[in-house]
Amino acid sequence: MKNKALKTYIYGLLALLICYSELTLASPFSDSVDTTVSTGFKLRTIVIDAGHGGRAGGAQGAYSMEKNVTLAIALKLRQAIQKEFKDVNVLMTRTSDVTLANGLRAVMANENKANLYISLHCNSLPNVRKVVNGKTVSVPNRSGKGVLFLINRFGRSNEQVAAIRENQMAEEEESLTKRTEVKVDPAEAMMLNAFRDKFRKQSVHLANLINNEFIDTDGRASLGVIEQGVQVLANTSMPSILIETGFINNPEEEDYLNSEEGQTEIVNSIVRGLKTYKNEVERVAP
Numbered sequence: 001m002k003n004k005a006l007k008t009y010i011y012g013l014l015a016l017l018i019c020y021s022e023l024t025l026a027s028p029f030s031d032s033v034d035t036t037v038s039t040g041f042k043l044r045t046i047v048i049d050a051g052h053g054g055r056a057g058g059a060q061g062a063y064s065m066e067k068n069v070t071l072a073i074a075l076k077l078r079q080a081i082q083k084e085f086k087d088v089n090v091l092m093t094r095t096s097d098v099t100l101a102n103g104l105r106a107v108m109a110n111e112n113k114a115n116l117y118i119s120l121h122c123n124s125l126p127n128v129r130k131v132v133n134g135k136t137v138s139v140p141n142r143s144g145k146g147v148l149f150l151i152n153r154f155g156r157s158n159e160q161v162a163a164i165r166e167n168q169m170a171e172e173e174e175s176l177t178k179r180t181e182v183k184v185d186p187a188e189a190m191m192l193n194a195f196r197d198k199f200r201k202q203s204v205h206l207a208n209l210i211n212n213e214f215i216d217t218d219g220r221a222s223l224g225v226i227e228q229g230v231q232v233l234a235n236t237s238m239p240s241i242l243i244e245t246g247f248i249n250n251p252e253e254e255d256y257l258n259s260e261e262g263q264t265e266i267v268n269s270i271v272r273g274l275k276t277y278k279n280e281v282e283r284v285a286p
């Protein structure tokens, strides 16, 4: 079929272009600053996702719940980003205490063609079992400490492939219900893999930038940047990070996470990391 051949040809060209942009994008992450020019890419839309909400409370501390902490930080982060980056549009997955399916969060980000997705969470350790007087009891483990970043390790999910395609190729409109049945031809798959790899690299890079701010500026402990299957991020089609902002079931960290000072420190560190990231992705060496 002629159309099919043309389509394959166009995708081939796009794949070449992406490979080229991969090469040129490699340099912004080095320190060469002086003679740079714009890539034309603009970080226009950031989605901030306050983890959990409504009936899903998330992790519990002694007196606070994860869903409330993540919302408080998310609202502060929106304000800080709007103040710092006048040209960036901030979208929130929720601004109140509502129950929201994880799938819907990704759909919202994909449909708004967001360039970045930041999901905020609090960590906690599960109870440990101990034998006391011959009986096995469940004892809280309050020893967790520090921040942690999660990046989704991409699998071969058809939904995700569909989501990436949807974001990058606006002309291909597909209904949400058809996502799971999408078949991808080899040329298209090659292009999507290039996007996916770029998003993964950018996600890891942003996470490292913010992680360094948490450690160097705020003196936080850190468990680092980990890549694994993350359901909350699995269907987003843009660079996406999940930040575990601290352990809510550690009394010291619970106080920090609930304090104005702690929340402001967390937000400021995220914004500093974002500033570096934004400058890097919006420029390229000649």
Ligand SMILES: [Zn+2]
Pocket: 051, 052, 058, 059, 066, 120, 121, 122
């Ligand atoms: Zn969570």
